Amino acid sequence: MKVLVAGFDELPPRTAYDVWRLRQQVFVVEQDCPYPDLDGRDLEDATRHVVLLDDEQTVVGTLRVLDDGGWARIGRVVVAPSARGRGLAAVMMVEAMVLCGDREVRLDAQTGLTAFYEGYGFVVTGPEFDEDGVMHVPMARPATL
Template sequence: MITTEVKTFSELTLQELYRILQLRSEVFVVEQDCVYQDIDGKDEKALHVLGFKNNKIIAYTRLFKAGDYFEYASIGRVVVAKNERAFKYGYDIMDVSIKAIKTHFKEQKIKISAQAHLKSFYNNCGFIEIGDEYLEDDIPHIAMIRE
């Protein structure tokens, strides 16, 4: 089981921010062999959901209220450390993220830009595909909505 915390950018400690950026880089840049600008200037607007195991950040998402990223509230940068994925912590971090959007933003509808190969994972989290697949940073993605 993981423990979670939801924080604004200014509430993050330097160590937490460093570990978040390290985890995102490990997965989205190195593991997926994708050169892209992860530090995009949007972290300051986001709520950050941190998943801890043994006092180490092993799962993470960032949340936006409607209008800050998409027309609806959104969840992005969904990541679980590679060596922790077998434990299905992605479901835990998504559950906390969905609840945090309802609690902090008072919003129900959530839009995500999901990597296409993870459609079934997001379907299991209550999201449905809208539109066609598209390339984002040379990786097939699909827009998905949860109402």
């Protein structure tokens, strides 16, 4: 496995295509959540894409780290169905936490994944909410000084 960390303009075109295809495959098709995935945030200069590639350079996981002013936001965390159950989300989260550094980090976790994110220091910060038909909770990891 290889972890690629890149801004939008640094992503090889085929890799970028595969990232958006994976997000569509899982979020829109598998989870039946038609939503505007291409929201413009992938293009922001400060956005970093964490992409997990297998030995054949196939995208098997991805997430993005956004700069939301005083804090970072992790989102679009996804692992290909064929690659699940191997700890690959953890590999990407470790890289994401390094990118976030000491800043406060926020995310909206699918409700069933709160324990996973708690392992990285996140705590639930608000009530459960429905986002595009999937229940989520807001979570944050406080800034470390």
